[in-house]
Amino acid sequence: MTSLQGSASAPLTDAPGPAPMPLLGAAGTVIRYATDPIGFAGRIFREYGDVAMLVRAPIRVMSPNGHGVVLVNGAKHNREILTQHDRYHMYALPGRFYPEGEASPREVPVRRTMTGLFHVNDDEHRRHRRLLMPAFQKTRIDGYRDDMAALSTELVDRWRDGEVRDVHADMTELTLRIATKTLFGEDAGEDGLRLAQRMQAWLVTMFGIGMMIARDWPLLPYRRWLDLTAALDRETVAILRRKRDKGATGTDMLSALIAARDDDGTGLTEDELVGHTGVVFAAGHETSTNALAWTLLLLSQHPDVARDLADELTGALHGEAPTVDDLAKLPLLDGVVKESMRVLPPVPLHPRLVAKDSELGGYKLPKNTEIFLSIYHMHMDPDVFADPRAFSPRRWERIKPSTFEYNPFSAGPRMCIGAAFATMEIKIALATILQRFSVEMPEGSRVSPRVAITMAPAGGLRMRVVRGPGAARRAVQVRGRIRDLVRLPS
Ligand code: HEM
Numbered sequence: 001m002t003s004l005q006g007s008a009s010a011p012l013t014d015a016p017g018p019a020p021m022p023l024l025g026a027a028g029t030v031i032r033y034a035t036d037p038i039g040f041a042g043r044i045f046r047e048y049g050d051v052a053m054l055v056r057a058p059i060r061v062m063s064p065n066g067h068g069v070v071l072v073n074g075a076k077h078n079r080e081i082l083t084q085h086d087r088y089h090m091y092a093l094p095g096r097f098y099p100e101g102e103a104s105p106r107e108v109p110v111r112r113t114m115t116g117l118f119h120v121n122d123d124e125h126r127r128h129r130r131l132l133m134p135a136f137q138k139t140r141i142d143g144y145r146d147d148m149a150a151l152s153t154e155l156v157d158r159w160r161d162g163e164v165r166d167v168h169a170d171m172t173e174l175t176l177r178i179a180t181k182t183l184f185g186e187d188a189g190e191d192g193l194r195l196a197q198r199m200q201a202w203l204v205t206m207f208g209i210g211m212m213i214a215r216d217w218p219l220l221p222y223r224r225w226l227d228l229t230a231a232l233d234r235e236t237v238a239i240l241r242r243k244r245d246k247g248a249t250g251t252d253m254l255s256a257l258i259a260a261r262d263d264d265g266t267g268l269t270e271d272e273l274v275g276h277t278g279v280v281f282a283a284g285h286e287t288s289t290n291a292l293a294w295t296l297l298l299l300s301q302h303p304d305v306a307r308d309l310a311d312e313l314t315g316a317l318h319g320e321a322p323t324v325d326d327l328a329k330l331p332l333l334d335g336v337v338k339e340s341m342r343v344l345p346p347v348p349l350h351p352r353l354v355a356k357d358s359e360l361g362g363y364k365l366p367k368n369t370e371i372f373l374s375i376y377h378m379h380m381d382p383d384v385f386a387d388p389r390a391f392s393p394r395r396w397e398r399i400k401p402s403t404f405e406y407n408p409f410s411a412g413p414r415m416c417i418g419a420a421f422a423t424m425e426i427k428i429a430l431a432t433i434l435q436r437f438s439v440e441m442p443e444g445s446r447v448s449p450r451v452a453i454t455m456a457p458a459g460g461l462r463m464r465v466v467r468g469p470g471a472a473r474r475a476v477q478v479r480g481r482i483r484d485l486v487r488l489p490s
Contacts, residue, residue, distance in 0.1 A: 317435065
């Protein structure tokens with residue numbers, strides 16, 4: 001297993017950046033960055049420009065081959081990186097915990113369950129992406145509308161007027177149920193929710209600070225993470241085999257993956273199917289959970305927008321969940337979702353690994369330099385978004401930024417394959433919830449973001465749910481670091 005330390009022999013980028021901290025050196029900078037990635041990156045961009053070295057030392061943050069970390073901002077650089085995906089690679093979802101080369105028996109399930117789209121590059125990526133596309137076709141995604149609406153309705157049926165709930169936990173449960181149902185169909189059966197909970201525990205464990213000590217020793221999180229990976233692997237294989245035995249004719253995504261064929265008739269192997277399933281499952285729910293939770297928070301802080309949105313929804317839908325056709329006729333809902341993912345993007349900084357010696361913004365990026373591309377800071381460009389820190393959904397009636405200026409789902413050949421799925425899921429869930437309830441923050445609330453690839457409200461999001469569409473009369477002011485990212489009423 002790799003550690004945070006790397007070899008000092010390979011060349012490092014010449015981009016400017018902060019000097020190592022006294023005593024702690026580069027590790028000190030990594031710790032400062034890990035504590036507040038968006039705030040720290042913002043200070044670095046202001047001081048050193050849009051291509052800046054985060055750590056001037058051979059240190060591996062995400063990839064086992066990583067050698068120094070560069071932060072990048074701005075549409076121009078964004079386009080350059082995202083369109084040249086043979087030069088700027090992705091790596092496996094578990095980052096430095098993915099066993100490259102020889103894997104021990106305990107690491108084999110990590111490799112199998114996590115070898116999906118994130119791990120492949122160049123022609124291999126193109127081949128796999130082609131094979132996955134049928135599972136994400138519009139007609140197939142549209143077919144999930146009924147499941148999304150039914151599961152969202154089941155959720156709000158359990159809400160009671162005036163109670164304070166952790167809506168982040170609610171949104172996690174909802175998106176996990178939707179992911180399990182649409183990915184596996186009926187075949188996950190009784191085991192579906194357990195599998196979903198394991199996936200959530202797997203993600204939470206992986207991003208915990210205890211994983212700094214990546215040793216398979218009793219009581220260490222790394223051991224628990226390996227155990228969880230082995231269980232996920234076992235259960236996914238069982239569902240896959242059950243589905244194959246029955247002929248895999250369902251409308252679920254896994255059936256589509258089993259049926260997918262290359263031009264020469266080759267399909268995905270069992271190991272590849274398990275890997276893609278694991279990665280789609282992992283990538284496909286936490287992001288949507290966070291988009292939903294952040295949107296509810298923003299609406300609680302903007303009662304005027306919440307009221308207009310409730311009017312739009314009840315006027316067009318009369319209490320029903322939207323059909324696929326309805327979704328195109330709800331402009332404010334569209335603006336709210338876009339604006340929420342602009343000011344609080346579920347993936348605020350996303351990674352790349354330089355695959356061959358390159359140059360960006362006049363600086364050298366030697367092979368194996370790690371990059372974090374800031375979606376958050378790009379979305380704060382005042383030339384594209386006037387008054388960028390304001391949550392202003394109606395701006396979307398006037399603006400049409402390019403996919404390199406606004407891209408919560410990234411852009412280019414690696415753009416999120418689940419973008420249409422996620423957008424539909426988020427809109428159906430919001431339309432269902434907001435026709436039945438409005439949401440308010442309890443007095444004295446503090447909200448801060450926790451960024452670990454995705455951005456979630458640290459410690460959950462406790463909100464009061466009040467029966468009836470519309471809004472609280474006034475926004476209850478929240479404190480916390482969320483105020484550094486978006487302007488909220490004071
Ligand atoms: C609001 C929800 C979501 C957001 C904000 C989001 C965002 C992203 C981002 C930023 C990437 C990285 C693209 C890159 O490397 O350039 C990505 C990739 C990916 N996403 Fe999503 N995502 C969301 C929902 C989903 C859903 C629902 C699924 C599946 C059902 C999904 C599956 C994937 C996969 C498989 C990739 C890898 C694509 C590739 O490398 O070709 N995502 N997503």
